């Protein structure tokens with residue numbers, strides 16, 4: 001019998017237990033290893049767990065603690081890593097056959113920063129192949145289940161990262177968000193997920209999907225834990241020229257000093273989101289409850305308009321696929337990736353290796369992206385999409401003239417059943433509430449807030465570019481005042 005209840009264990013509680021000596025890091029890691037061995041056969045969130053290495057790192061952390069040399073308050077706590085974020089000596093397949101058996105010789109900046117604080121990279125988390133998808137059904141390996149109902153998807157593309165935290169197999173994890181891949185699975189699995197502002201977290205060592213949209217961010221059990229992880233991984237990095245040199249305020253401090261109410265805060269409700277056809281009324285009811293809560297806590301509620309919302313999905317699927325087609329060109333069996341046996345010549349090597357190594361969705365995106373960039377179509381599609389992107393960014397800038405944060409749904413519905421969205425277009429359209437802020441660069445946070453159909457429902461807070469401080473403070477106040485105190489999956 002574990003002496004710690006992993007289902008309610010946060011990073012803060014784990015840190016206290018380590019500090020007081022009630023548990024050691026080796027004990028803590030062993031508890032998680034046992035739980036993964038017991039429970040992950042139902043959820044299948046991890047592609048691989050680094051058992052021996054985890055315990056060796058935990059022993060080192062315990063030694064440091066005994067000598068008062070701890071690297072931080074979190075030294076010796078395990079975290080999970082999405083399989084597209086490299087860690088030294090660990091496989092990084094991006095859940096693709098083409099990168100099967102690839103072992104990274106170096107750490108991504110995010111992992112390096114976590115290690116510098118003593119966090120232990122615990123294992124590799126399942127995802128949609130190359131982060132393309134919204135259900136994790138596109139993984140070439142496991143079928144990850146939602147910890148609330150194993151007949152349903154965990155969302156995607158960071159499905160393993162969300163499901164592992166939702167199932168309490170790990171206290172926190174890293175994911176990546178190009179069009180919603182952190183916020184949507186977080187909402188489906190009842191955990192907190194954050195897409196930081198573009199430029200907040202280095203992508204060095206993140207296998208690129210769409211470079212102008214990708215961000216790494218945390219999954220955690222509560223808002224404070226998400227702040228702890230985001231503080232640990234953010235900051236300027238000479239290896240990623242898109243990271244901002246600006247000093248970011250401590251989000252842990254922001255959360256700690258969050259007010260008791262929302263007096264003085266203006267919360268914007270984008271009318272195009274709230275009126276969206278296809279929004280499940282039960283999901284809407286949860287969002288309405290959060291709005292009422294904000295109001296009763298003193299916030300001013302204001303309707304705002306994001307008039308170009310209707311173009312967001314189309315714009316995203318042109319820009320993201322165009323960038324993906326360029327980024328994935330390197331996986332050709334020569335420079336990177338599994339090479340087929342006995343190819344006839346160079347071109348045949350490319351064709352066969354890519355044909356065998358990529359799954360259907362990845363091929364679909366590469367074909368679409370190559371098409372929109374091809375001469376003759378570039379102006380009609382790619383260039384036009386870039387212009388619409390500017391309009392979408394302007395929409396957010398205008399909205400934030402009148403309010404501090406936006407409050408919206410994260411997804412039109414709760415987690416769906418496996419195979420339910422077999423039409424790719426249907427799957428793409430469900431990204432409507434998350435995609436626009438990847439195009440604009442703003443930050444967004446998904447906070448579990450209620451239930452519909454016995455499944456968790458998240459609400460999304462959106463703040464201006466580098467407005468994480470107000471976003472986290474607002475999230476903390478809503479979390480403290482929400483009806484449902486804890487979201488604990490049954491698995």
Ligand code: GLN
Pocket residue numbers: 131132133134156157176177178179180181182209320431
């Ligand atoms: N679901 C979106 C897509 O398939 C977003 C993916 C992501 O954020 N990585 O492109």
